[in-house]
Amino acid sequence: MNHPLYQFTFCPRCGSAHFQENNEKSKKCADCGFTYYYNSSAASVAVIENSKGEILVARRAKDPAKGTYDLPGGFIDVGETAENAVKREIMEETNLDVISLKYLFSIPNIYVYSGFEVHTVDLFFKCNVDDFSNLKAQDDVSDLKFIALDKLNPDDFGLLSIRKGVELLIQNKY
Structure with a gap:
């Protein structure tokens, strides 16, 4: 099963491509530190x-x-x-x-x-x-x-x- 944020490839705050899986429901930007949690x-x-x-x-x-x-x-x-x-x-x-x-x-x-x-x-x-x-x-x-x-x-x-x-x-x- 895909990560729920698999279609999100760029950080929504800074636009970096270093937006990586943080845990099963979030991604974190390696450049600016922004974490996005995907909720229903x-x-x-x-x-x-x-x-x-x-x-x-x-x-x-x-x-x-x-x-x-x-x-x-x-x-x-x-x-x-x-x-x-x-x-x-x-x-x-x-x-x-x-x-x-x-x-x-x-x-x-x-x-x-x-x-x-x-x-x-x-x-x-x-x-x-x-x-x-x-x-x-x-x-x-x-x-x-x-x-x-x-x-x-x-x-x-x-x-x-x-x-x-x-x-x-x-x-x-x-």
């Missing part, structure tokens, strides 16, 4: 149920995993809470307002974007929505639909962390 990016994931207990599932409109199922969500912006991020992402992707939410669990993931491996920790939230009349696929979602929990197939989900999260939901672990 955070993402939020929404588990939304309707009154029938069906789960809202999105179809990805873009790569990675274009055309596969997903749960609404996305990266948490700098300075944003995970709770606000999941509400924002739901609005951006589904046009729905979250009235309340509860943290469920987290799963580490590697999200490959433009050939770059982004290590993430995906935070899953159960989100309550009381009005689905404005439901509309938008942003990076091509389609939305509700599927009964017992009809969900984890293999239909293209992102590993979402697949694992769906497995936990099916097993009634949360």
